[in-house]
Amino acid sequence: MTLKIETEGLLNNGIYLKEVQPSLEQKHIFVRLPKVTVKTDIEDNVREIAITISPYNQEKLSKLDLSSVFQGFIQQQAQSNRDSSQMVYKLLNIDSDYFYKFSNLKQLFQFQKNYDSEIPLDKYNSIPVLSHKIIVARSGNGKSFLLLYLISFLALSQKNILLIADYKQSDVFIACRDNLGLSSVSSKEDILQMVEDTYLEMLDRQKAFNDYEGNKLGLTMDKLGYEPLFLVIDELASFTAALDKKELEQFNFHFKQIMLLGRALSVFCLITMQQFNVKNLGGSSELKEQFGDQILLGNNDSQTIQNLYGSNELPNFQMEKGNGFLQNDSNLQPVLFRSPFLEPSFFKHLEKLNLKLQTKKES
Known part of the structure; x- marks a missing residue:
């Protein structure tokens, strides 16, 4: 060899x-x-x-x-x-079974209990829980399944607050609302309000930090009684394209402040797009650098790869659904990974209830 x-x-x-x-x-x-x-x-x-x-x-x-x-x-x-x-x-x-498989939420709940500060993507790669995350993928490349896995993982930990915004009302939106019992909105007005409320929550946390009279060295939000908050926006570009000029200015201001200030206050964004460019982030190139985890799924054009990773020098082969590249602080160059596989039975036979309460009792 x-x-x-x-x-x-x-x-x-x-x-x-x-x-x-x-x-x-x-x-x-x-x-x-x-x-x-x-x-x-x-x-x-x-x-x-x-x-x-x-x-x-x-x-x-x-x-x-x-x-x-x-x-x-x-x-x-x-x-x-x-x-x-x-x-x-x-x-x-590339043919090995180094990816995880889950048949239902209860199975994922048992798996999730073994992890505290990271989310496994496959048996060799993981991402930190507390970071801004972006997923870029064309339709049909497994974006919804990966997003659903990340949301479910965060929700089942019972340590996080998740707010779901989905202008297209996809299957992810329905699953989050009906099966995970999460706060989920889809109308333009409700999404704008959710983003503004997230911004106001961040300011409230900032005030609590500044008003704290003890030693602030090493002080974190959990010590002040605040849980990590995740604002999830599926198909960001589709949503912003539906806004008029005034609405877009309002959204861009709130979103930019959350991205720039949120990490220190345990407020994070989880965003998905079909194609990545700075215009979809309000034209602010500095926001791209705020995403601690940059995920690209499936086969993409060279311009999208260049826009996201600053280089289009990725291995050139036909990607299967769920395969992608990850770049973050642990991987300064994009690395190949395989998304967890959610079997068709993942949400089958679940009643319309908050599974977190059920699994908590059973555990």
């Missing part, structure tokens, strides 16, 4: 150092290759390749894609280790 990496990965991409020939008579070119270390997991679902960095190969190593070296694997990430002595590549078997 190491020999294959050296020949197909390093030599074919010009990542080597030519040695001085001992004599003119010897018609050979001697090269020095960087050290290669290979690790695989027990089920051979993940391969981790570490290649020693030196001044002459650092730039080339950062652009190296080893996917072609391993049939059936796709490169998930390539980034240097902490002391920048090695470039580490992680490759995933």
Whole structure:
């Protein structure tokens, strides 16, 4: 395996150092290759390749894609280790079952109890609970299922407040209102009011923080009795397109303040879009950087990829439904992940009640 990496990965991409020939008579070119270390997991679902960095190969190593070296694997990430002595590549078997499956909310509830500060996406990737999140995906690429999973996960923890705004009244909206018992609105007026109320709640939290007379060093909202609040807006661009000029100005002001100030006050946004551009964020490029977790699902055009990640250099292969890329503080470059699979029975046979109360009693 190491020999294959050296020949197909390093030599074919010009990542080597030519040695001085001992004599003119010897018609050979001697090269020095960087050290290669290979690790695989027990089920051979993940391969981790570490290649020693030196001044002459650092730039080339950062652009190296080893996917072609391993049939059936796709490169998930390539980034240097902490002391920048090695470039580490992680490759995933695209046919392996490293994603989670859930048949109903009770099963997800039992799973969720094992996690406190993070939300697992698959067996190798997770995102923090407390962050602004954005999901970008064309229709049919699994956006609704991933959004429903994230909302359900947050709701079932019984530690969060969720406000759902869905102008299109999708299945996610119906599930949140009827099965999860969440505050869900769909009309233009109600969504604008919900966003304004979220903004006012944030100001109330800010005042409570400023009025606190004790030591504010390390003070968090939960110590003041405030639960994390998540404002979920499905298909943001579709909603803003329906607003007149005055309404749009009102929305953009409130939304921008929530995005810029909310994290410190445990107020977060979870947004979805079909295509990403700064215009859909009120024309404010600084808001893009506020999204701690940037998720791109399915196959997308190069402009959308460029707008979201600042580069369109992603692996070029046909993505299955639910497959996507994630970029956040833990993954400075987009990494491949697979969304949890929600089986058709996920909401089957559930009565119109707040499941949180039921599962709390049963636990």
